[in-house]
Amino acid sequence: xxxxxxxxxxxxxxxxxxxxxxxxxxxxxxxxxxxxxxxxxxxxxxxxxxxxxxxxxxxxxxxxxxxxxxxxxxxxxxxxxxxxxxxxxxxxxxxxxxxxxxxxxxxxxxxxxxxxxxxxxxxxxxxxxxxxxxxxxxxxxxxxxxxxxxxxxxxxxxxxxxxxxxxx
Numbered sequence: 001x002x003x004x005x006x007x008x009x010x011x012x013x014x015x016x017x018x019x020x021x022x023x024x025x026x027x028x029x030x031x032x033x034x035x036x037x038x039x040x041x042x043x044x045x046x047x048x049x050x051x052x053x054x055x056x057x058x059x060x061x062x063x064x065x066x067x068x069x070x071x072x073x074x075x076x077x078x079x080x081x082x083x084x085x086x087x088x089x090x091x092x093x094x095x096x097x098x099x100x101x102x103x104x105x106x107x108x109x110x111x112x113x114x115x116x117x118x119x120x121x122x123x124x125x126x127x128x129x130x131x132x133x134x135x136x137x138x139x140x141x142x143x144x145x146x147x148x149x150x151x152x153x154x155x156x157x158x159x160x161x162x163x164x165x166x167x168x
Contacts, residue, residue: 003119010114010139017146018107021051024150025103027157030096038155041084047149048099049091050083054142055109061138062113065126076129114139 025048033045040047122135133141 003122006122006136007114007117010143011111013143014107014110014114017143017150018103018110021146021150022103024153025096025100028096028153032157033096035156037149037152039152042087043091044153044156045094045096046087046091047153048096049094050087051146051149052094052099052102052106053087053090054145055106055113058110058113058138058142061126061128061133062117062121062135065124065135065138066118066121068124079129110142 035044037044037047125132125134
């Protein structure tokens with residue numbers, strides 16, 4: 001029963017986050033794509049691309065959690081570099097229109113992952129370069145990441161900047 005309550009609460013939070021994020025996407029123009037995102041080395045487009053990749057990352061972490069292979073072999077420094085490189089490469093191949101089109105699919109993928117986690121998996125742990133997460137904290141950290149990145153994008157909209165201002 002507790003698992004159903006946790007899933008319901010996280011599902012409600014996800015619904016709110018994705019509704020707000022969809023609204024934020026509606027405020028952006030393609031010219032915002034190369035604007036520096038506040039407090040990060042990425043552009044707005046790279047942050048959006050990173051967020052669109054999150055369900056796959058979450059799916060991979062949950063698969064590791066379920067299999068009992070919970071330790072990441074990659075040190076944080078290398079994991080961060082690989083993540084930045086992957087995101088930058090993916091952002092160069094996509095645009096705001098594609099992100100807008102896929103946001104509902106991203107939301108549905110998150111809900112599917114939430115639905116598939118079993119009662120006994122909430123307290124299993126997986127180690128990543130960013131720390132150790134339980135099934136529950138994987139989902140709540142995902143919520144926090146969406147909120148932080150949404151704030152970075154909103155703050156970037158308030159500032160004037162170009163892609164030349166992004167920290168390389």
